[in-house]
Amino acid sequence: MASKNSTATKRADALRSIEAIVQAAAECLGRNPEASLSEIARAAGVGRVTLYGHFASRAEVVDAAMSRALDRGNEVLDAVDMTGDPRLALARYIEAGWHLVDQARALLAAAQRELSAGRILELHAGPAARVEALVARGRAEGVFRTDLPVAWMVNVLHAVMHSAAEEIRAGRLPSERAAGHITATVLAAFTPPGTPVPETGDGAHP
Amino acid sequence: MASKNSTATKRADALRSIEAIVQAAAECLGRNPEASLSEIARAAGVGRVTLYGHFASRAEVVDAAMSRALDRGNEVLDAVDMTGDPRLALARYIEAGWHLVDQARALLAAAQRELSAGRILELHAGPAARVEALVARGRAEGVFRTDLPVAWMVNVLHAVMHSAAEEIRAGRLPSERAAGHITATVLAAFTPPGTPVPETGDGAHP
Numbered sequence: 001m002a003s004k005n006s007t008a009t010k011r012a013d014a015l016r017s018i019e020a021i022v023q024a025a026a027e028c029l030g031r032n033p034e035a036s037l038s039e040i041a042r043a044a045g046v047g048r049v050t051l052y053g054h055f056a057s058r059a060e061v062v063d064a065a066m067s068r069a070l071d072r073g074n075e076v077l078d079a080v081d082m083t084g085d086p087r088l089a090l091a092r093y094i095e096a097g098w099h100l101v102d103q104a105r106a107l108l109a110a111a112q113r114e115l116s117a118g119r120i121l122e123l124h125a126g127p128a129a130r131v132e133a134l135v136a137r138g139r140a141e142g143v144f145r146t147d148l149p150v151a152w153m154v155n156v157l158h159a160v161m162h163s164a165a166e167e168i169r170a171g172r173l174p175s176e177r178a179a180g181h182i183t184a185t186v187l188a189a190f191t192p193p194g195t196p197v198p199e200t201g202d203g204a205h206p
Numbered sequence: 207m208a209s210k211n212s213t214a215t216k217r218a219d220a221l222r223s224i225e226a227i228v229q230a231a232a233e234c235l236g237r238n239p240e241a242s243l244s245e246i247a248r249a250a251g252v253g254r255v256t257l258y259g260h261f262a263s264r265a266e267v268v269d270a271a272m273s274r275a276l277d278r279g280n281e282v283l284d285a286v287d288m289t290g291d292p293r294l295a296l297a298r299y300i301e302a303g304w305h306l307v308d309q310a311r312a313l314l315a316a317a318q319r320e321l322s323a324g325r326i327l328e329l330h331a332g333p334a335a336r337v338e339a340l341v342a343r344g345r346a347e348g349v350f351r352t353d354l355p356v357a358w359m360v361n362v363l364h365a366v367m368h369s370a371a372e373e374i375r376a377g378r379l380p381s382e383r384a385a386g387h388i389t390a391t392v393l394a395a396f397t398p399p400g401t402p403v404p405e406t407g408d409g410a411h412p
Contacts, residue, residue: 113319117372145394145403151378152387155369163365166323172357181358188351189395191403197351199399 018054018064020044025065026107033110037061062107062114066123069107073100074126082130086138087198090190091183093134097127098161098179105165128154138190145192157186224260224270226250231271232313239316243267268313268320272329275313279306280332288336292344293404296396297389299340303333304367304385311371334360344396351398363392 024044028035037058041051055061080096082089101108111120121128131154138144144153160182167173173181180200188197230250234241243264247257261267286302288295307314317326327334337360344350350359366388373379379387386406394403 117376121376145390148387148390152373152391155373156366156391159365159369160362163361167358167361170323170327181354184351184354184399185358185362185395188397188399188403189391191394191397193390193394193403193405196402197394197397197399 014054017044017046017050021046021051021054021061022064022068025061026068029062029065029110030069030104030107033106033113035110059114062110063119063123065107066111066115066120069100069104070123070126073097073104076100077127077130082134086134086141086143087187089134090138090187091200093131094157094161094183094186095179098164098182101161101165102168102175102178105169108162108165109169124158128158131157135190142192144190147193153190156189157182160185160189220260223250223252223256227252227257227260227267228270228274231267232274235268235271235316236275236310236313239312239319241316265320268316269325269329271313272317272321272326275306275310276329276332279303279310282306283333283336288340292340292347292349293393293396295340296344296393297406299336300363300367300389300392301385304370304388307367307371308374308381308384311375314368314371315375330364334364337363341396348398350396353399359396362395363388366391366395 021040021044025035025040028040028043037051038048040061041048044051051061055064076096077093077100080089080092082093108120111123115123132150135144135150135153139146139150164173164178164182168175168178184200187200191197227246227250231241231246234246234249243257244254246267247254250257257267261270282302283299283306286295286298288299314326317329321329338356341350341356341359345352345356370379370384370388374381374384390406393406397403
């Protein structure tokens with residue numbers, strides 16, 4: 001039977017390996033959504049057997065890498081000022097959130113292949129809750145439309161952000177134009193019928 | 207060496223098999239994006255060997271089924287009146303196009319797993335050209351915004367349509383609300399800054 005010490009050592013080793021694998025997965029899949037588990041194990045400095053000891057499938061590795069990216073993303077979004085004019089707050093959220101989507105787009109492509117749409121949505125619960133609260137406040141203050149459901153509006157923002165990521169990946173949109181395009185599009189989409197669409201100067205600021 | 211007649215017979219048999227496989231693929235994948243090639247062969251009334259004789263991979267089968275669905279879709283879209291007020295034309299296009307996206311959403315899910323984003327885009331060239339022409343006309347007539355690229359606006363329409371398909375699949379949006387939501391969202395997104403968003407009564411008609 002293993003001594004208390006060696007159990008603790010083994011556990012510490014396992015935690016270190018898992019951390020190394022998740023970090024390597026985020027990096028490898030972030031460069032290439034088709035990166036193999038062998039590549040990820042190599043980048044993590046562990047053997048394939050160790051990787052398979054901790055993760056039952058490629059989907060589990062992708063899930064862990066995606067969770068990690070979203071945890072980091074939530075930390076960045078914590079720093080965004082969501083107070084004041086909801087349109088300005090939305091522009092700030094898009095500016096910060098967009099960079100996260102842009103950085104994570106290869107990882108997201110891997111997630112879309114390996115994970116269910118429901119699981120991807122679940123992982124995005126943090127960002128979704130922020131946008132939901134902002135949309136609800138903008139509706140209460142009369143600057144966002146109330147004739148469409150809040151969930152639909154949150155979904156429109158994410159759809160437009162992710163389609164921008166695909167446009168960039170396809171070489172049809174320069175990365176530095178994306179936040180402006182997304183903001184100009186979504187602020188217009190959220191404007192109550194009968195009210196003028198805000199002038200954003202290509203969406204940088206309403 | 208085969209006689210002229212038997213060659214013609216073989217060719218006719220091959221065409222019949224291919225047609226049956228593509229039709230079965232569209233039906234099976236339209237019900238379940240994970241339908242196996244064995245299921246598709248069975249539904250087509252051909253053996254797996256015959257299927258593999260005509261299609262080198264699952265991706266080729268999915269590609270053929272998707273091409274077929276888009277050919278049919280283009281026929282339906284041919285019947286849509288794209289003249290008159292560009293906002294009304296867009297609403298009619300969404301009404302017709304939406305039903306096609308809705309019907310083909312499982313097939314599209316299969317395509318997203320098997321085909322590259324570039325290939326999916328290429329297959330959508332027909333619908334994309336129609337929207338492009340309409341957006342360009344709406345801009346020339348001053349009813350659609352000119353501060354964002356036409357390609358981006360076409361992409362926004364498709365992103366919102368496809369995200370509606372995912373919302374329905376996830377059970378978060380009743381199918382019969384989709385066209386109204388898409389129209390209300392996209393007409394607002396296309397409105398020139400400084401101009402009021404059209405009242406659509408939940409987007410059914412501007």
